[in-house]
Amino acid sequence: MSKIANTPKPPYYAVIFTSLRTEIGNGYAEAAKRILEIARQQPGFLGYEAARQEMGISVSYWESLEAICAWKEHPEHRKVQTRESEWYSESRIRVCRVERDY
């Protein structure tokens, strides 16, 4: 069962990744799983939430912009990023500072 991320008191950071999939599955599920594993291993990772219907939305939570940057620049993550145009017809990443939560 999915759980709502148990994030600490703000401020912290969120990366909202919104995407529409192509029909091409080749390697997608494995890559998505691996990228999340890498996230969980990064210092400063705080949590993760995801859902997909027509659109996919995944949100990862982080202590700092530096932690997000380190995840993004991880060699395996960079390699996966080069394949995103196969898997997604459209996607958008938004890097946010969480100001309040309740």
Place this chain on the structure above:
Amino acid sequence: MSKIANTPKPPYYAVIFTSLRTEIGNGYAEAAKRILEIARQQPGFLGYEAARQEMGISVSYWESLEAICAWKEHPEHRKVQTRESEWYSESRIRVCRVERDY
């Protein structure tokens, strides 16, 4: 077909609403639809994205914290808020400032 929100250049604001549903549907779909209609009518509304699997994630985008506050305080929205414990076993709202997108 859902669309990725066509938001302007940052900074702008995002409200991430994450939830786990109860089994109780009574009035939920109508209320969710109405709350989105009210959002679209608010000055400063920029867009909306949503998906639900086990977990529901909806993200609304706004020009300012004042616009978010006006939506939250809309009389119909306030009324719906009193029923949320029927529809959701757990939920979390995070108000964020979008710093970058790409």
